[in-house]
Amino acid sequence: MYNRSTIAAIATPPGRGGVGVIRLSGPKAYAIAAALTQKDLPKARYAGFRQFYDAANEVMDEGLVICFPNPHSFTGEDVVELQGHGGPVIQNALLARLLELGATAAKAGEFSMRAFENGKLDLVQAEAIADLIDATSQAAARSALRSLQGAFSTKVNTVLEQLIHLRLHVEAAIDFPEEEIDFLADGKILNLLDEVAASVTAVQQSARQGQLLREGLQVVIAGKPNAGKSSLLNALAGIERAIVTDIAGTTRDVLHEKITLNGLPITLTDTAGLRETGDIVEQEGIRRAIKEIEQADLLLLVYDLSQNEDPLQLAQHYFAEHIEPKRLMLIGNKCDLTGVQAAISDFNGFRHITVSAKQETGVQSLIEAITAHAGFQPEEDTFIARTRHLDAMKRTQQYLAEAREQLVVYHAGELVAESLRLAQNALGEITGDFSADDLLGKIFGSFCIGK
Numbered sequence: 001m002y003n004r005s006t007i008a009a010i011a012t013p014p015g016r017g018g019v020g021v022i023r024l025s026g027p028k029a030y031a032i033a034a035a036l037t038q039k040d041l042p043k044a045r046y047a048g049f050r051q052f053y054d055a056a057n058e059v060m061d062e063g064l065v066i067c068f069p070n071p072h073s074f075t076g077e078d079v080v081e082l083q084g085h086g087g088p089v090i091q092n093a094l095l096a097r098l099l100e101l102g103a104t105a106a107k108a109g110e111f112s113m114r115a116f117e118n119g120k121l122d123l124v125q126a127e128a129i130a131d132l133i134d135a136t137s138q139a140a141a142r143s144a145l146r147s148l149q150g151a152f153s154t155k156v157n158t159v160l161e162q163l164i165h166l167r168l169h170v171e172a173a174i175d176f177p178e179e180e181i182d183f184l185a186d187g188k189i190l191n192l193l194d195e196v197a198a199s200v201t202a203v204q205q206s207a208r209q210g211q212l213l214r215e216g217l218q219v220v221i222a223g224k225p226n227a228g229k230s231s232l233l234n235a236l237a238g239i240e241r242a243i244v245t246d247i248a249g250t251t252r253d254v255l256h257e258k259i260t261l262n263g264l265p266i267t268l269t270d271t272a273g274l275r276e277t278g279d280i281v282e283q284e285g286i287r288r289a290i291k292e293i294e295q296a297d298l299l300l301l302v303y304d305l306s307q308n309e310d311p312l313q314l315a316q317h318y319f320a321e322h323i324e325p326k327r328l329m330l331i332g333n334k335c336d337l338t339g340v341q342a343a344i345s346d347f348n349g350f351r352h353i354t355v356s357a358k359q360e361t362g363v364q365s366l367i368e369a370i371t372a373h374a375g376f377q378p379e380e381d382t383f384i385a386r387t388r389h390l391d392a393m394k395r396t397q398q399y400l401a402e403a404r405e406q407l408v409v410y411h412a413g414e415l416v417a418e419s420l421r422l423a424q425n426a427l428g429e430i431t432g433d434f435s436a437d438d439l440l441g442k443i444f445g446s447f448c449i450g451k
Contacts, residue, residue, distance in 0.1 A: 109447025225273030
């Protein structure tokens with residue numbers, strides 16, 4: 001730790017503000033801060049008023065200095081926070097002075113990276129810091145905080161302990177080859193294996209909810225011109241976000257709106273009407289619409305009930321390869337003009353919902369259908385999770401399934417042990433017990449400068 005450079009960065013957002021914070025971390029943090037203030041530093045965790053001097057011994061700014069000695073700091077190193085005024089000019093000048101005094105400009109996420117490497121937090125908790133900063137809803141913020149406080153890590157570590165206990169039993173069987181077949185066939189190891197697999201599944205289900213809270217759902221509204229797509233976006237968003245007219249082709253580009261439905265973050269996308277046209281601008285809008293459709297988690301195909309159309313024929317014409325019940329929902333709009341009741345039904349295996357976007361009839365049922373379709377059922381103890389966590393758990397389950405086959409079918413103790421080792425490595429990737437350097441660089445590189 002003490003062979004490292006001392007890093008510095010502005011920790012508050014760019015722009016004007018009453019207070020701006022600059023953070024130092026490393027073996028020379030105290031010496032650099034003392035040189036900047038030309039005075040002894042305040043005692044640990046006490047704020048002391050100091051003036052900050054430039055190279056010509058002129059006062060640049062003044063404010064508070066707080067010291068956090070190692071190892072009881074965020075990074076596990078000596079840390080100093082300088083709280084001066086929040087203008088960008090003075091903040092940049094102070095940072096430049098710290099660099100002159102021997103500090104190195106911190107890279108994105110380097111403070112959190114050092115905290116991880118010094119054992120102050122695991123990888124899940126480090127990621128939770130960024131997720132808490134980026135949270136788009138109260139539910140997501142609460143879940144990120146629970147991950148930061150160790151709720152997710154505790155669940156993963158509990159399963160890891162079960163897995164290690166299982167490996168000990170298998171290794172014991174291998175160490176005594178004359179008893180291996182009986183030991184492996186007595187049912188105890190199989191029961192332990194099934195218990196570990198069930199625990200992984202339970203954590204995976206909770207993590208799926210956390211992933212939805214963090215990443216949300218990409219929902220695209222598509223359909224022919226004048227089907228009421230923009231009206232539906234406005235109804236779901238609760239504001240008049242999109243222009244609505246009776247003129248066909250009003251929407252010629254994609255329109256994104258971030259909303260929250262029943263606690264689920266959603267990126268809602270309105271698209272150009274799908275039709276054959278000679279208008280070059282409209283053609284480009286339709287091309288972009290098709291691109292959004294290809295990337296959607298859920299596609300809402302809106303059609304006009306008064307036109308007696310078959311929505312699946314429309315879908316077949318424009319995006320046949322994306323027609324599947326888990327991605328497509330059929331929305332019959334303008335039920336107020338046809339006398340059809342707003343309702344949810346089945347249409348050739350697809351979820352079909354009749355609404356009036358203009359009158360907002362049936363919209364609440366649609367919202368509930370969207371969240372149910374996503375499998376979103378947040379609980380009070382939900383923690384934030386990422387795609388890589390789910391991928392790690394999926395691979396863990398695959399290795400456990402392989403171990404079960406080797407045990408039940410082949411009674412091959414060495415192969416069981418190897419599959420369990422791979423399962424432990426995969427699960428350990430979540431908290432950082434087994435993580436490649438390139439993965440760590442990718443994770444921390446997405447953080448803010450100064451965090």
